[in-house]
Amino acid sequence: MDSPIQTYLQALHDEIAGIRDGTPDSSIPGIAGVDPDRFGICLATADGYVYEVGDTREDFTIQSISKPLTYGLALADLGAEAVDGKIDVEPSGDAFNELSLAEGTGRPANAMINAGAIAAASLVKGRGGSSRFERILKTYSDFAGRELDYSARVYESERRSGFRNYAMGYLLRQFNILEQDPVPVLEDYFRQCSVLVTCRDLAMVAATLANAGANPVSGKQVLELDVVERVLSVMATCGMYDDAGSWLSSVGMPAKSGVGGGIIAVLPGQVGVGIYAPPLDGHGTSVRGAAACRRLSRDLGLHFVHAARTGRSAIHASYDITAAPSGIRRNDEGAEVLRSHGHRARIIELNGDLLFAGTESVIREVSAQSPDVELVILDLRRVDETGRVAAKLLPRLRDALADAGCGLLLIDPGGVLAGALGSSEDGGDGCAPAFGTRRAAVEDAENQLIARYGSELCLPETVAVPDSPALGSLDPAVAKALAERMEPREYDDGDVIRRAGQRFGGIYFISSGKVASSLPAPGGGRIRISTLSAGMTFGELALASDDRQETTVKAVGPVQVSVLTAEAMAEIEAGDPRLAVELWKTLTRDAYVRVDQYLRETAIRDDGR
Incomplete structure (x- = not known):
């Protein structure tokens, strides 16, 4: 089954690919003439799972996206205090190539503009037999999770045409921000801008920053958390230059653009975004990349205000229904079908928040189910909060499951996803x-499997009282004697058969039709507990509940029942002690089955499910 996130990205890519605004950068001869139609979108989660669409494997130069990475390396080498002495952390409000130097000190406003980036490169020293640039390149490679290289052609082009950057270098040297000859520093700066990456590499760089500085695939700790905090903070306020305020307001993720057409955006703890599309706007930012980021933020709830909590998997447990059966009494044929096919229905327990990371983990878990799975039951009772990403993507998941021939059921007493999935008690109209x-959910799943894989004997439309599974342990003559003492009754659709709170009114044996039992919901309305059909019983549990009925039972369509009334039971006890003993023995066995089922479910919960 295709992931709804993947299909969403494809639709987004197809839509935004039609934007024709902007032109590729022409200030660097080495990258001029690039195909303006190149366009890739890549998301990498904080645990390293990648979604990609379009031109995500095409090489291009990293350009200014290199700046936060070199800045992070300088911070790791020297510490924040030493770096702050050379580079400020204030937004400049200027374009990337402005000479934003503090009056008197010559400090660049921040490390994201060219002057600050050149200063940051100068702070990285050779170490352990590796030159400055070799260390910079290794850091970039660690971020991407693969060995990177740089384009000698683009480097030469930048070295020969970067007159403004040379001017900045000498001006920084004048203020002693650069403490050595500017030319070697500038050459390494040009090399770092010429490092070749792909859109997928950018997403992994962003995911490493999102994952507190650890590459989520290799596990390598590239930068420590305190350094990542500083880098992301400066990216948030300065990474998009003179468009930083608008970007943070509309997109809400720390980001960095490059004139090569790349953008990275980071939602800490959850996801990294990498986008490649060469045509640029007046800020030097990819037009299609910026549009894609705005849509991703809006559609998937990636703005930091909407997704403020640290992302984690929403999967609490996953198991098939044989580990937690409904406990409904089945005849031998039905029980055998469930033993053979119960693995085809799977329960996935969720917890925490369904923001981006939580929703993504649910989609990934469901999409990875075996083709044998025909029913997925999402247990939402532990879900605290849902975001717009759940409303956007979970209906797509429902539809994708349907296209794959798999049904979706919800355990949702609080109506957590009622709005998103249009859920209803009967699942009508595609709900x-x-x-x-x-x-109740497992019972419904069991009934569907029995209907698919069993014969008409498994879910019979009519069951005579002596053949009821509840009386299966009795001698046929004893079962017949009990049936003869019962009172036949008929109900129409919607009739209340008994109400919660009423005293024990007898044990009901369903001969034909269906009934639904329910409880009042805390916020109003009712919660369906179960649907019972021919051969099943209800009412006996009131004997253990101070003789009070716990649920309301209504007829679902025409229903025929036989009732062993309280008066009939009293007469049996008084006039036929042997029959009374047999009756209580079968009721005790049934109660034991239910208690055993309760203990099994408790064990499942205690085992982390």
């Missing part, structure tokens, strides 16, 4: 059926 309890 996902929603249940108030796991037992």
